Amino acid sequence: KGTTREQRALKYLKEHAREGDPDSVLETFDEFCRTQEWAMNAAEEKGDILDEIVRELRPTTCLELGTYCGYSAVRIARQLSPSARLITVEVNPDYAAVAREVVKLAGLQDKIEVINVDSGDVIRELKDKYDVTKLDLVFLDHWKYLYIRDIKLIEEEKLLKKGSVVFADNVIIPGAPGYLEYIRGSKNYNSTFYSVHFEYMDDMKDGVEKSVYIGDE
Numbered sequence: 303k304g305t306t307r308e309q310r311a312l313k314y315l316k317e318h319a320r321e322g323d324p325d326s327v328l329e330t331f332d333e334f335c336r337t338q339e340w341a342m343n344a345a346e347e348k349g350d351i352l353d354e355i356v357r358e359l360r361p362t363t364c365l366e367l368g369t370y371c372g373y374s375a376v377r378i379a380r381q382l383s384p385s386a387r388l389i390t391v392e393v394n395p396d397y398a399a400v401a402r403e404v405v406k407l408a409g410l411q412d413k414i415e416v417i418n419v420d421s422g423d424v425i426r427e428l429k430d431k432y433d434v435t436k437l438d439l440v441f442l443d444h445w446k447y448l449y450i451r452d453i454k455l456i457e458e459e460k461l462l463k464k465g466s467v468v469f470a471d472n473v474i475i476p477g478a479p480g481y482l483e484y485i486r487g488s489k490n491y492n493s494t495f496y497s498v499h500f501e502y503m504d505d506m507k508d509g510v511e512k513s514v515y516i517g518d519e
């Protein structure tokens with residue numbers, strides 16, 4: 303009975319990272335992915351852009367779609383103010399279980415809530431069930447063909463306000479062409495594309511898209 307890559311990563315983090323130290327968890331995870339096994343974390347370059355967005359925006363309520371092992375959840379939450387929080391959604395139960403352990407190892411369980419559901423089901427419940435009024439930051443990193451469905455659901459639920467930021471990973475690899483066409487064609491957003499390296503691959507280029515909501519509340 304073998305272990306999964308995600309379980310091996312968690313074991314490495316537990317053995318090598320400093321408990322309660324988010325920076326150490328992230329550095330150790332990057333080290334694991336560079337020296338042991340690749341994993342689809344946002345990684346250093348995309349992470350630096352995410353860090354800058356969080357520093358500048360100072361969001362109080364953040365939503366991430368696509369937790370995976372919790373790397374970007376820890377990256378976002380380590381910079382959140384005491385009362386701010388991140389809701390992160392992962393449909394894969396094995397990934398969600400590992401992510402909860404990584405969040406706990408980083409000592410961020412009071413700021414991050416990992417929800418193991420399909421994003422399409424939870425967005426409609428954010429206001430009533432999760433006590434969300436508005437989303438200041440949305441990070442799209444789940445299945446790429448779902449970005450466009452879910453951003454439309456978020457708009458329908460009127461969860462964005464002027465200045466809210468929607469940050470999308472992988473708009474080049476694997477790619478999210480429908481999403482890019484939609485968000486860049488919409489008068490409700492100002493979008494910026496950043497050409498970045500694909501996670502842990504110094505010879506592959508990916509892209510991330512930052513879109514600021516300027517539409518009607």
Ligand SMILES: O=C(NCCNC(=O)c1cc(-c2ccc(F)cc2)cc(O)c1O)c1cc(O)ncn1
Nearest residue numbers: 342343368370393394443444445446471472475476
């Ligand atoms: O795999 C699930 N989600 C990951 C979404 N993320 C990605 O698919 C993703 C993929 C890649 C990627 C790109 C090229 C390549 F050769 C291999 C992987 C990179 C990334 O940065 C991602 O973010 C999943 C499973 C499941 O059972 N249920 C719900 N979701």
Ligand SMILES: [Mg+2]
Nearest residue numbers: 342443471472
């Ligand atoms: Mg990604």
